Amino acid sequence: MRVDIVTIFPDYLSPLELSLVGRARARGILDVHLHDLRQWADDVHRSVDDAPYGGGPGMVMRPQPWWAALTEIRALGAADGRRPRIVVPTPVGRPFTQAYAADLADVPWLVFCCGRYEGIDARVIDEWADDEISIGDYVLAGGEVATLVILEAVTRLLPGVVGNAESVTDDSFTDGLLEAPVYTRPAVWGDREVPAVLRSGDHAAIGRWRRAEALRRTAQRRPDLLARQDQAAADDGSGGA
Ligand SMILES: O[C@H]1NC=Nc2ccccc21
Numbered sequence: 001m002r003v004d005i006v007t008i009f010p011d012y013l014s015p016l017e018l019s020l021v022g023r024a025r026a027r028g029i030l031d032v033h034l035h036d037l038r039q040w041a042d043d044v045h046r047s048v049d050d051a052p053y054g055g056g057p058g059m060v061m062r063p064q065p066w067w068a069a070l071t072e073i074r075a076l077g078a079a080d081g082r083r084p085r086i087v088v089p090t091p092v093g094r095p096f097t098q099a100y101a102a103d104l105a106d107v108p109w110l111v112f113c114c115g116r117y118e119g120i121d122a123r124v125i126d127e128w129a130d131d132e133i134s135i136g137d138y139v140l141a142g143g144e145v146a147t148l149v150i151l152e153a154v155t156r157l158l159p160g161v162v163g164n165a166e167s168v169t170d171d172s173f174t175d176g177l178l179e180a181p182v183y184t185r186p187a188v189w190g191d192r193e194v195p196a197v198l199r200s201g202d203h204a205a206i207g208r209w210r211r212a213e214a215l216r217r218t219a220q221r222r223p224d225l226l227a228r229q230d231q232a233a234a235d236d237g238s239g240g241a
Pocket of ligand 1: 089090133134135136139141142144146
């Protein structure tokens with residue numbers, strides 16, 4: 001997978017050199033290219049923002065640098081007919097979910113546009129954005145952190161990135177439930193003991209315990225996920241969660 005990221009703060013993306021994504025890059029599974037938006041700004045001050053029409057607080061990112069940047073990046077694929085899927089992380093986007101990550105993991109070339117200020121001129125979004133994605137209902141200062149979140153979730157789904165393929169399929173949200181609690185040695189820590197069933201060696205009982213804990217946790221913390229499960233079950237006629 002090729003990923004291009006356009007930002008006015010390239011250093012903000014340096015975590016992509018570390019850990020899971022860093023290893024995927026070192027192994028050639030992911031090919032990341034960072035671009036400083038300012039290199040395309042057409043004025044001597046390299047300005048990327050301006051006052052919003054209609055007034056209001058803050059500044060808006062100008063169309064010209066984005067248009068030039070995305071035109072040049074898209075042209076990289078012209079020779080061999082490749083076209084990127086252009087993603088704009090934004091608070092007004094579609095919610096990012098595990099299913100959305102799985103969708104993006106199948107795309108050979110992603111381009112992330114990191115907005116700052118009050119956002120990017122709407123004409124850029126209208127013309128160029130294939131996806132507008134929100135990572136949650138809270139306010140960040142820009143799209144860089146959201147791009148890191150989206151890229152980590154997508155990268156771990158790429159073949160060969162996560163050693164134990166099972167840990168990708170049975171983690172939270174993949175089966176629609178929150179994961180059960182996890183434990184490791186020692187068996188007793190202070191006055192707290194690991195649930196005996198997990199040390200019983202009875203894998204059927206362990207599976208039942210984990211499922212019950214996942215359902216209990218999900219009902220307690222994310223009843224919305226259970227409702228989604230029940231609706232999905234109703235749609236395909238099978239039993240509830
Ligand atoms: O405000 C944030 N909420 C959710 N997603 C975002 C993506 C880019 C910029 C800002 C946000």
